[in-house]
Amino acid sequence: MQGYNVLMIYNQTMDKLLMCKRLKNPYKGLSNLVGGKIEDGEAGLDAAYRELKEETNISKEDLTLHHLMDFTYYLQDCYVEVYVGRLERDVPVSGDENILYLSDLNHDFFDMSFYAGEGNIGHMIEQVNLAKGKLFPEAKVN
Incomplete structure (x- = not known):
């Protein structure tokens, strides 16, 4: 079974979430969270x-990731590990993949015409909102 990860990266005040606009399929042109494949023998957090x-x-050094949840897709023979982190400082973000x-x-993250993941992004954001105090007790968050 192939493993993947999805990374929910919030800014310091947790009022913004790092997203990417996909440049290739699947979900080309849609907004998504960053993430990728878990290599054989590699720990999920690594x-x-x-x-x-x-x-x-x-x-x-910029944040601590917390394992939030997993999705297992038995018929597609894969699973997705979801991690969440809050940046500890302003970090210049750069990448060339997306x-x-x-x-x-304040967007409708369940809108599948704009966001990838069949509504999963909206669901994951709601789960972070429910667990914010446990995940980031030291943070001054909205």
Whole structure:
């Protein structure tokens, strides 16, 4: 079963979420979260930090990732690990795989004509909102 990760990266005040506009399929032209494949034998958390660095230039020193949830797709023979982190400082974000941007959170992330993931992004954001105090007790968040 192939593993993937999805990374929910919030700014310091947690009022913006790092997104990318996909330049290739699947979901070409739609906004998505960053992430990628988990290599054979690679721990999920290690893969998450590796993908984050490769795709955004954000490093382990810039935030702590928390394992939020998993999705298992038995008929597609794959699973997705979802990680969330809050930047500890302003970090210049750069990457050439997709167009990166910080999104306000006042959008309809369930809108499948704009966002990838069949509504999963909206669901994941709601889960972070429910667990914000546990995930980031030290943060001054909205």
